[in-house]
Amino acid sequence: MSVVAGLMFLSQAAFAQTDIDGIMMQKNFFCVGPTVDKTSWKNYWEGTFKRDNANLGTVSSTAAMIMGNYGITDKLNVLFGLPYIKTKASAGNFKGQKGLQDLSLWVKWVAKEKMIGKGNLKGIVEGGYSTPVSKYYIDLMPLAIGMHSKTGSIRLMADYELGDWFATLSGTYMLRSNVTLDRDTYYTTEMHYTNEVKMPNANDFNFRIGYRSSTWIVEAIVDKFTTLGGFDITKNNMPFVSNKMDFTKLGLHVKYDTDFVNGLSFVADANTTVAGRNIGQSSSFGGGVFYILDFSKKKKEETKK
Amino acid sequence: MKKIFFYISVLTVTISIVLNSCSKKLDEANAVYPLINPTRPDANAGTWKPILLASASEFPCAAPIATTSPDYILQLNEIKSFQDKITSQEKDLVNYWGAGAVLRWNEIMRELVAKHNVPPYQNPDGTYPAPNASNPLAYPLFPFSNPPYAARAYAYLSAAQYDACVAAYYYKSLYNRAAPFTVDATIQTLLPKSTLPSYPSEDAVVEGVSVEMLKLLFPGDQDFIDKKADEHKTARLISGANVRSDLDAGEALGRAIAAKFIARARGDRAGAAIGTQAQWTLFETDAIAKGEIPWYSQEGPKRPPMLPLFGKVKTWLFDSLTMVTSIRPGPPPLTGSAQFKAEVENVLDVQKHLTREQKAIATYWSDGVGTYTPPGHWNYIAATEFAKLNFSEARWARNMALVNMSLMDAAVACWDAKYFYFNPRPMQMNTEIKTDIGLPNFPAYISGHSTFSGAAATVLEYIVPNKPGYFIGMAAEASQSRIYGGIHYFSDCAKGLETGYKIGGYAVARGHTDGAE
Numbered sequence: 001m002s003v004v005a006g007l008m009f010l011s012q013a014a015f016a017q018t019d020i021d022g023i024m025m026q027k028n029f030f031c032v033g034p035t036v037d038k039t040s041w042k043n044y045w046e047g048t049f050k051r052d053n054a055n056l057g058t059v060s061s062t063a064a065m066i067m068g069n070y071g072i073t074d075k076l077n078v079l080f081g082l083p084y085i086k087t088k089a090s091a092g093n094f095k096g097q098k099g100l101q102d103l104s105l106w107v108k109w110v111a112k113e114k115m116i117g118k119g120n121l122k123g124i125v126e127g128g129y130s131t132p133v134s135k136y137y138i139d140l141m142p143l144a145i146g147m148h149s150k151t152g153s154i155r156l157m158a159d160y161e162l163g164d165w166f167a168t169l170s171g172t173y174m175l176r177s178n179v180t181l182d183r184d185t186y187y188t189t190e191m192h193y194t195n196e197v198k199m200p201n202a203n204d205f206n207f208r209i210g211y212r213s214s215t216w217i218v219e220a221i222v223d224k225f226t227t228l229g230g231f232d233i234t235k236n237n238m239p240f241v242s243n244k245m246d247f248t249k250l251g252l253h254v255k256y257d258t259d260f261v262n263g264l265s266f267v268a269d270a271n272t273t274v275a276g277r278n279i280g281q282s283s284s285f286g287g288g289v290f291y292i293l294d295f296s297k298k299k300k301e302e303t304k305k
Numbered sequence: 306m307k308k309i310f311f312y313i314s315v316l317t318v319t320i321s322i323v324l325n326s327c328s329k330k331l332d333e334a335n336a337v338y339p340l341i342n343p344t345r346p347d348a349n350a351g352t353w354k355p356i357l358l359a360s361a362s363e364f365p366c367a368a369p370i371a372t373t374s375p376d377y378i379l380q381l382n383e384i385k386s387f388q389d390k391i392t393s394q395e396k397d398l399v400n401y402w403g404a405g406a407v408l409r410w411n412e413i414m415r416e417l418v419a420k421h422n423v424p425p426y427q428n429p430d431g432t433y434p435a436p437n438a439s440n441p442l443a444y445p446l447f448p449f450s451n452p453p454y455a456a457r458a459y460a461y462l463s464a465a466q467y468d469a470c471v472a473a474y475y476y477k478s479l480y481n482r483a484a485p486f487t488v489d490a491t492i493q494t495l496l497p498k499s500t501l502p503s504y505p506s507e508d509a510v511v512e513g514v515s516v517e518m519l520k521l522l523f524p525g526d527q528d529f530i531d532k533k534a535d536e537h538k539t540a541r542l543i544s545g546a547n548v549r550s551d552l553d554a555g556e557a558l559g560r561a562i563a564a565k566f567i568a569r570a571r572g573d574r575a576g577a578a579i580g581t582q583a584q585w586t587l588f589e590t591d592a593i594a595k596g597e598i599p600w601y602s603q604e605g606p607k608r609p610p611m612l613p614l615f616g617k618v619k620t621w622l623f624d625s626l627t628m629v630t631s632i633r634p635g636p637p638p639l640t641g642s643a644q645f646k647a648e649v650e651n652v653l654d655v656q657k658h659l660t661r662e663q664k665a666i667a668t669y670w671s672d673g674v675g676t677y678t679p680p681g682h683w684n685y686i687a688a689t690e691f692a693k694l695n696f697s698e699a700r701w702a703r704n705m706a707l708v709n710m711s712l713m714d715a716a717v718a719c720w721d722a723k724y725f726y727f728n729p730r731p732m733q734m735n736t737e738i739k740t741d742i743g744l745p746n747f748p749a750y751i752s753g754h755s756t757f758s759g760a761a762a763t764v765l766e767y768i769v770p771n772k773p774g775y776f777i778g779m780a781a782e783a784s785q786s787r788i789y790g791g792i793h794y795f796s797d798c799a800k801g802l803e804t805g806y807k808i809g810g811y812a813v814a815r816g817h818t819d820g821a822e
Contacts, residue, residue, distance in 0.1 A: 053605075054604075054606060055604060055605050092603075092605065093732045093738075093740050094740065094741075095656075095739035095741050095791075097741075135661055137661075137664055139668050139741075140741055177329075178331070181668070182665035182668040183668055183669050183671070184669075185676070185677070185682075185685065186675075186676070187416070187419035187420060187675055187676065187677075190416065191412075191415060191416040191677075192331065193334040193336075193685075194331050194332060196331050196332075197331075198329045198331055235423070235426050235444065236423055236424060236425065237423045237674060237675050238673070238674050238675050238743070240675075
């Protein structure tokens, strides 16, 4: 479940299993599994100024996540994800943070499907919602595990498949609710006398291209995330939850559907940040195991027999 | 294709509904202060004892023109022409400034402190550049308004505002010129009518003195300061509370009085508080010579200690001899002692079992980088309370001055102790100890937060009559928050509070004798 936007400063778990790809789960099938990824960075962009920080050393975050995808119909899926995250700075006095982060839910719907030339074009529309599930601490960027903002997302996606080759382009608009601090004043580019912080909305463009067969998926990914508003960290200042946080990442995703256990698959991901603003220049590696459960009547009948 | 357009439009409508239903507007506490409408007008504030002025009339204020003169009539017409074409934005300005001049100029100061409270970034060779007052816009921007700098800034602003009010009220009584709305009943009054004579304007005297003090303390922000000053004066005209000559006289008086405070500031030794490498080394070698583990910066690269000679700065409420003999706390537990080891263990233990609630308390009082600092927090707490009490402008100034002078003297006494003892922080003793809030770059003993909070709370207990124990309770929490933050030992906090209470007592003693009770 990829767009855990809260993690911009940390990890952007780029697991291309579900909401960000053009693949649908069949009716009454439920794909579920755990993933683990590790994201780390040493350099970061303070505004546009790239630097390291001896008071942080290398900042890393490990995310263990459970996610799933259920096919209500072949053309309508619901998906969920919930990560547990732990962060750490290798130097300095700042305490690493940990906790359950945000539960995210997506509804994914194939609105249109059409043959174009020899290939198949799918128009997919998605709605997403995420909400924090613990009272995790946000006033220590970049070690906070998230933003603690509720988000609502809308995504339009086009997926074109030609034989075993495909390309997917999507655009996401994300609304982010205000968040609350444990203090009643704060300074952004001006003084604020409230514990509530206005969060900038964001958009994300994701392009993926590669090979997709019944056993293997191998794809290259470009992801460009832009906050619509927010402000730069001033020189040597502390980062803040409503900073502008932009990044462009390049990634690789591999999925293998085993032939020895029906419904069992493995995924592996890697990505790296090639450009950014007020975020760490992170690299991320991860993997996961998924299993497909069949809840269809046909299956049950088969079992009875 | 049509279908897709249909779906997209349904989605667009849904998005707009969601957008509109979850409003992002912030309700800010400083937008809802009541308008100044004093229960007691304090017409005799001209007889209160000034802080620095030899007398209320040390600086002259010329007699006003008569309210029957043609010039005065012109000034009334200026108000009327403003009022004829008043915009909603101007009404907002009238209400903003109507909450009080002392309140707003303290708020402006807090904003500037927060903006400038950022430690300089290191040089390529690992040393640190120092801000330069004569070149404030070059990096590192001047000032780095850390807690001692901020404490001093708030105190100078407030003390100068208070003396300016005493002088203005003195001339008000002396000249007794009626307010424009009294002279001409057709002038609308957009604010509660003051019963005081309007010449010279108490708002303008506070504006005039504040502008000069702020420009001294934040020389790179002159445009921002001037803009606020223009808005303030315009708001007073539009409101019908003052004619231009009320404002001009007040502003000129305020500026003249500021000069005396600026002269004091230039000679109060704060300029040398940063110290030299030789002095920094001496703290270390002195501590070692005493058999103690000295404080070391935990920053990378190692940063020189924050304003190590701030303990030598001239105080307001007591002299330096009193500070050394009656205020400086006794020594902390020796770094080799069992008690010290136990206190380090205690900090680690608290960190290991820290609850979310304790973390919130640590954060609430943290007031670290990018904030208005602990003295600013207490300035804000004071402003919030005073706004409920319908003080006159003069009483606002007097009470703010008592709070802020106690905070600056707390900074001086606390810094004196910190560098007299040069005691290491918990993280230096045990690297397992980590913080959620940031580690200040100066010695531990005594806790600054505790000293500031003890002082300000003592003064607020005296000024705010109907909340006994409330502020002392807050101070205790602020003090404890530093242990939750993992950056102070119990002794730092206990002795800090105790020292703060003593310093607050000096401000209360002044309050008993300044003629305002």
